[in-house]
Amino acid sequence: GGGGGSSSNDAFAAHLKDRGPITYVQGKVNDNATHEVIARWNAEHPDEKVTLKEQTAAADQQHDDLVRNFDAKNADYDVVSVDLVWTAEFAAKGYLQPLKGDLAIDTNGLLDSAVKGAQYNGTQYAAPMTSDGGMLYYRSDLVKTPPKTWDELFADCAIAKQAHIDCYAGQFNKYEGLTVNASEAINGAGGSIVGTDGKTPTVDSPEATKGLEVLAKAYQDGDIPKQAITYQEEEGRQSFESGKLLFLRNWPYVYSLASGEASSKVKGKFDVAPLPGFDGVGASTLGGHNAAISAYSDHKATAIDFLKYLESEEAQSLFLGKGSLAPIRTEVYKDPALVKKYPYLPTLLTSIENAVPRPITPFYQAVTKAVQDNAYAAIKGDKTSAQAVKDMAAAIKAASSGQ
Amino acid sequence: MTTTSRWRSARTYLGVALIVVWGLAPFYWMVVTAFRDLQFTFDPTPWPTHVTLDNFRTVFDTSRNHFGRSLLNSVFIGGVVTAIGLVVGVFTAYAMARLRFPGKNAILAVILAASMFPGVALVTPLFQLFRNIGWYGSYQAMIIPDISFVLPLTIYTLTAFFREMPWELEEAARIDGATKRQAFTKIMLPLAAPGVVTTAILAFIAAWNEFLIASQLSNDKSQPVTVAIASFNGTQPHVEPYTAVMAAGTVVTIPLILMVLAFQRRIVDGLTAGGVKG
Amino acid sequence: MARVTFTGTQRWYPGTDSPAVPGIDLEIEDGEFMVLVGPSGCGKSTTLRMLAGLEEVNAGTIHIGDRDVSAMAPKDRDIAMVFQSYALYPHMTVAENMGFALKMAKVGKEERERRVKEAAAMLSLTEYLDRKPKALSGGQRQRVAMGRAIVRKPQVFCMDEPLSNLDAKMRVQTRTDIAKLQRELGVTTVYVTHDQVEAMTMGDRVAVMKDGVIQQCDTPLALYDKPANLFVAGFIGSPQMNLLEGIAVNGQVTVGGYPIPVDPVAAKRMDGAVVVGVRPENWRLVGAGEGLPVTVNVIEELGADAFVYGTCEAQGTPHDIIVRAHGRDATSKGDVLHVTTDPAHVHVFDKETGVRLSA
Amino acid sequence: MARVTFTGTQRWYPGTDSPAVPGIDLEIEDGEFMVLVGPSGCGKSTTLRMLAGLEEVNAGTIHIGDRDVSAMAPKDRDIAMVFQSYALYPHMTVAENMGFALKMAKVGKEERERRVKEAAAMLSLTEYLDRKPKALSGGQRQRVAMGRAIVRKPQVFCMDEPLSNLDAKMRVQTRTDIAKLQRELGVTTVYVTHDQVEAMTMGDRVAVMKDGVIQQCDTPLALYDKPANLFVAGFIGSPQMNLLEGIAVNGQVTVGGYPIPVDPVAAKRMDGAVVVGVRPENWRLVGAGEGLPVTVNVIEELGADAFVYGTCEAQGTPHDIIVRAHGRDATSKGDVLHVTTDPAHVHVFDKETGVRLSA
Amino acid sequence: MTRKESGSTAPAPARRRLSRRRARGNSLDPHETRRALLLVAPALAVLALVIGYPVARAIWMSFQADQHVENGFFVQGGFAGLDNYKHWLLQRCGDVACPPGNTGSSFWEVVGITLFFTVVTVTIELVLGFWFATIMNGKFRGRSLVRAAVLIPWAIPTAVTAKLWYFIFSYDGIANTLFGAHVVWFGDKWAARSAIIVSDVWKTTPFMALLILAGLQLISEDVYEAAKVDGASAWQRFWAITVPLVKPAVVVALLFRTLDVLRMFDLPYIMTGGGAGDGNDTTTLSILVINESRNGFNSAAALSTLTFLLVFGVAFLFVKFLGANATGAEPKVKAKR
Ligand SMILES: Nc1ncnc2c1ncn2[C@@H]1O[C@H](COP(=O)(O)OP(=O)(O)OP(=O)(O)O)[C@@H](O)[C@H]1O
Ligand SMILES: Nc1ncnc2c1ncn2[C@@H]1O[C@H](COP(=O)(O)OP(=O)(O)OP(=O)(O)O)[C@@H](O)[C@H]1O
Ligand SMILES: [Mg+2]
């Protein structure tokens, strides 16, 4: 596949001042906010209308679709919604228009971690749009004070035993969720996965080993139940809602379901807390999406305006209010009306403020596979955590050298 | 009825029962789930509980997806692919089974080889090709690749069937004043019906099930059901709308069952008995 | 108009060592009824199938009238054919089977039905018109195959043993019907049969084939009375002609020491080893001491006639001899009969070449 | 041991109005050679197929020896069968086709090959042993079907027109071979044929069927000489018996005014409308003024004999009459012959019931 | 002997062979050849467009190196020779062996897994399919419904099938409930593989059964009757008559199923993401291709080509051992004259 030139893309200089209708591409829309946001924009900009192009629901397919279209220099994709973890890859391939000069955006008042997540090599390539962070769901009827550290958490497993339920689960199936959970454990122990250059593996460290070992040991001890090795978000939620799980690491979406659904047996019996760490609050992995302008867009002036609109308080409030999507503006988290509606907001803010992005690297696909494969093996006990991080490092190194 | 034949029919019915359970049990589970409230997706009660039609409403909710349209798209694409695949397949299979010409084995090998390249690797070049000629999102962008996947299958199966036919009958028809084509279409093709209809059904379903190409080359207007199902979403991120997917699966399966029932007489009858001595 | 001419016509099946028909030359007059006979596997069906256009002609030509049809499609040859293997359309009823050719020829529906009904009546198939071939007996199937040909008015009829599965009565009747129909329509006909009676009674001429080669082609009686060679002599007539090896010296033939009278033409031509042929019905019983002594082995009573199968011990070499006995002669196993014949009924053949020597 | 008994055996094909075989009673002795004849579609094949176990018996029973086999699987009946439609295994060579039954019976390979070779030699199939059925002529296929049966030593042979596609010479020879083999092995045999000669010469007894009902079952000559009813009289013998409608008054029969001499037994029994039967070979030529006057229409020369087809104009109603002429009589079309016969050769039947009245 | 002479004599045997063939009636009819090629042309045209072009491109790409990063940006890799193939076949990542977690390290393992799936599912499907077809070929009331019932699994889109079985085999799913088991189906290597095999067999046995059924129906009843009379038991009839006569249909079914399973993607991908067991225990070649193509198209193209070669090899063996005849190729005319 073709990419940019050695340091930039000829297309970066084209159509900077052009205006006109644009297309906004995003994965399958499953919130009630996006349509509203676009409708409002269109009402005010009748000559620069935004058309929504929905991709399929599967993230992998969204990624592949974007690559394919960028690669074909498709001018139909003007603004794209980019998963946080793809930003570096796309930037490095020259697909994304750097947001500088006329196209620069104002990052004041935005969550710092979210802004960083949209940068690559010190350049802003995208505008943060929505965020996300993990939280610890716990059974407030069984556990009075939520654990702050892993040690506390596993100590509470005794309660689970008494209640004949499982203790802790996250997302340990071999998929992207495992990268999230493993990174949280590693980051929480002070480790990291790749260096700031996005290439050099830094994961082969005692800290990373220590982090990973927490999960491995818990799995072997049964504090993480055997079946949790197959859990994605949903299985964990089902288990928690049916009252079979004491602690669950999951995203904010669970909150309203567990407190609202008829099938939920834990209504009013649970609460959320920041993720545990080693000595204090742990490090959540940052989720969310950025909005970026395609280097091949014919109407970049309109595109940047639309990007700015997406960051506006109006749009952000809509995202949270109508779509339950975590905003990237700090002040929105403090809106009392919204806090009433979403009681978990303060916890989420803490979580996101403490969040570490997943590795920012153009080789994200290879890195995440390296993490997943080895973390999975470590948790299952097929290899030691030390060996696992060593292998992770080697695999990341191989990937970043073009293999 | 005699004891042996009674025993034989008992054995047949036992076999039939097993087959039916085999085919229907998982399908039953799909249907049960399709009628179940999303919140009770994982409820393992083996009979219908929390019955609701919501899932079907979700499936056909035009504000969320274009399932109805996708269904028609699938029928259209599948129909065209099957028709073309069958016609071209019948041509080729006839040549393979009945004519002698040089390079036959090589051609067969090429046709077979065509179905050996991993589909996942074809998607990107095809996307680029079709984008360049402006076919992206068009029906032909799905139909033509589907035909190429279906063709080896139709050619090979039809060739196998054609070789076993009593071709004396074609001769009789030609004596009766039929052209080669008439002899083939009026006599041999009806006789080959079990094989042809079977091939058609297999081909149709293959096209009907195709996902990979369609997911990349279709747009909202041309997307088939497989893609539509894959893009079903709950109201919440991460929540897999299993029940809606199962409902869609149920809906998708029904036209095919009807089709099979409509054609089944053709599949059932062994037609060649009594025609020739040999 | 529809004279059929084979000129060096050859058929060599792929994958076999020798041609099934190495090259046949035969001229069939317009409206003539030509019967092909010959042992199983001699190439009769192949010849017919080449004429119909179902087998490729590997060499030589076939003409129908003035048209060279060797490379023509079957449908353009305007030929009707009854297949030895029936080749009925299993998915069509009897009526549809019979009407198919007319349908192809775009004959109107009413006309078609009328002709099918006519043919069905002639073949006693009327009550089976709605059945599929599967639910018919062998003879009924054969009659359908026959019916399929006779509903048409083609240039040439090709019939490959069309009556072999019919009972004697039906066969006599159908035979007569075909002969009548053929005469009425004046359609050139090529007819393969194994039945001696059919061959003798139906054909204007009969061609006797062996290994793809025509041995003799003549009127039935000429074949019977003057077989051109040993093969034809042995093949035409049932039970077959008695063929005895003899030695000719000075216009005198002896078979195992017994003299056989021969006609003057043969007497002049023959010399050395010859084969003498006498048909079973041409033996005369004579008193002891005269003619050949034949020890009776088996007597086959056919009702009208009886055939006596016996052995003639002549100078150590036993010869099998068949004698037709009139009515119910009171012979029985073990008896010794003495038989002789008349010069006019003796066929003499060269032993080496098999060629006929008598007149 | 292997006597075959049909007791009220019925076969009714699904979807038909009447049974193909309404209920057959027949006893075939151990080692007997039973020939079934009858018009096409009369149920011969059906009877055979019931015996072989290929058609369900709807009522009645079939015993082989003491075993009631009515519900037994074909393979347990130990029967060899030659199918009218051949039913060869298309994927096997001739040798494999013939050896299949032996293989099933776990006969050793060498033994198997020996027996296949033997049978092939007997049927002149040796050079085709490696071919598939598709590449054989009709007669060759039929011989393979035959060979498949005769390699075995079963309890019962069922043969359905096994020689219909063979030429006369081959047929005579194979017929003799089968008869010999059957006698040697002593295997009970049920044999369907349309060939009068086969029926007359091969069978120990012949059963004549019509519409699934046995009309008469007797030795061949008894059938020929004393047909039990009109149907049998007309069916056995070719060309068929002349059947003339007459009127009997006081022990005297007249056909169209001409008196026919009858035997004393018949004379006593008959009264009113009768049918008088005379076989073609039983007419005697007499001088003008005597006997029936017959105007000659057609003369069929068969070589050995000739048949004269004529019409007898008697009191306005013309009768068709067939007369066998010996040798080459110098009759020709349009001549008027005068024929009569002897009382011993006249068969008298009741016109209504068809029952034989003469002795 | 001079050059010239040898030059003129060399083709002689060939010419003689040709003319002898013609004399034997084996000659190829030019009309027939032309008609045949006309009939075959449409198929070849479609395949050339849709398969030929992408395959050619993929093969070209497989000899290019993947992009790598310089100054933070990806640059073209340039010609790579056989490096991409070495990456897979020799599991070399640059100068070192590929570490676990790198796609290259799992190539041979994945080949093994793919072959394992192929052998097991196709075998089970063949046996089941044959059995189904035989039963459906019998006469009994309601067989149209049975036929429809059998087709249901095949009619359900793969993605739905995968989710359905994922669902059935989930820890709290119906499979565990019905059998009172507590198997973590997708957590254990063999359990996960079995689950995938069960689903795949369930889904595709109808394909096999239907093709075999259609083959069965071309066999004339006569032949069975002959075999019955010849003393063959049902079992013997099956092996001596049914099997050889449906072989063409079966071989086609087997061939296509084999090719399909060798390229199996959706089912394991959706059910396990290729994971389970120690991480790659249910990864098939196609899953590996997809995973790799997210890293770089060129090495993925090489992997595709290798997959193609593997499939081709298997198909070749297939045709060789099960008879070219069965796949529609011309039977060899007996060499013996
Ligand atoms: N499968 C069938 N279904 C319905 N009727 C049938 C079936 N097979 C035969 N018949 C009918 O049963 C009758 C007897 O058939 P059968 O085959 O026994 O006759 P056959 O005496 O052998 O005649 P042929 O000499 O012509 O072979 C015929 O009228 C035929 O049409
Ligand atoms: N398709 C074929 N392939 C190879 N050889 C064949 C083929 N068809 C017929 N033959 C052979 O050609 C020869 C002539 O066959 P043909 O069918 O013309 O014989 P026939 O005279 O009709 O015999 P029958 O009286 O037995 O029907 C036979 O020896 C036969 O084995
Ligand atoms: Mg023939």
Ligand SMILES: [Mg+2]
């Ligand atoms: Mg019959």
